[in-house]
Amino acid sequence: MSDHLKLDNFARPVLSMPKENSNLLLHSCCAPCAGEIMEALAASNINTTVYFYNPNIHPTEEYEIRKNENKRFCDKLGFECIDGDYDKDNWFERIKGLEDEPERGKRCTQCFDMRFERSALFAQENGFGVYATTLGISRWKDMEQINSSGLRAAKRYEDVSYWDFNWRKQGGSSRMVEISKREEFYQQEYCGCVYSLRDTNRWRRKNNKDRIIRGVKFYS
Numbered sequence: 692m693s694d695h696l697k698l699d700n701f702a703r704p705v706l707s708m709p710k711e712n713s714n715l716l717l718h719s720c721c722a723p724c725a726g727e728i729m730e731a732l733a734a735s736n737i738n739t740t741v742y743f744y745n746p747n748i749h750p751t752e753e754y755e756i757r758k759n760e761n762k763r764f765c766d767k768l769g770f771e772c773i774d775g776d777y778d779k780d781n782w783f784e785r786i787k788g789l790e791d792e793p794e795r796g797k798r799c800t801q802c803f804d805m806r807f808e809r810s811a812l813f814a815q816e817n818g819f820g821v822y823a824t825t826l827g828i829s830r831w832k833d834m835e836q837i838n839s840s841g842l843r844a845a846k847r848y849e850d851v852s853y854w855d856f857n858w859r860k861q862g863g864s865s866r867m868v869e870i871s872k873r874e875e876f877y878q879q880e881y882c883g884c885v886y887s888l889r890d891t892n893r894w895r896r897k898n899n900k901d902r903i904i905r906g907v908k909f910y911s
């Protein structure tokens with residue numbers, strides 16, 4: 692185990708799964724959110740497979756960058772990375788009528804529901820007793836909204852549980868940034884969908900800031 696995977700460096704107690712003798716399916720939204728969680732899971736010897744299923748990300752080039760950054764880190768830690776479908780047409784269909792919702796509103800609930808329903812299904816079909824998501828580590832997100840969606844999706848299957856661990860605790864949020872800088876991860880500047888890109892640029896315009904230029908910013 693390399694130095695950066697020792698738990699002493701995490702100030703986080705050893706993690707233990709909510710269900711014994713289960714493997715974990717970790718739904719991942721991006722490398723910056725996943726980095727700290729993946730290292731803590733590796734250091735805790737929790738058998739984890741990463742599931743990248745994010746059809747919300749727009750446009751395709753942005754999706755590919757975020758996915759490849761996540762894969763790069765999976766390879767580094769020796770985690771298997773499952774490449775979920777980029778079924779963006781279904782995503783657009785699902786959030787029809789919610790295009791003008793604010794972030795953390797009803798559109799985001801549908802977006803989480805869709806991603807977690809697929810994650811829970813994959814977990815059920817492939818023998819994972821527990822699934823979790825990296826989404827909650829970001830302070831931009833409403834953790835209660837995420838956990839409600841996570842639990843709702845898990846309820847569909849008797850033998851799949853959702854792990855509602857608070858990844859922000861025990862310094863998780865700050866280590867997330869430290870690890871992102873150490874790994875020089877791609878730094879996305881909007882949540883992911885075309886509407887979050889639109890709204891972030893609107894906010895920037897109103898506040899006399901430059902528009903987002905995608906694909907060029909990395910943590911340093």
Ligand code: SF4
Binds near residue numbers: 800882883884
């Ligand atoms: S703002 Fe983020 S969570 Fe909400 S719908 Fe868009 S991509 Fe999904």
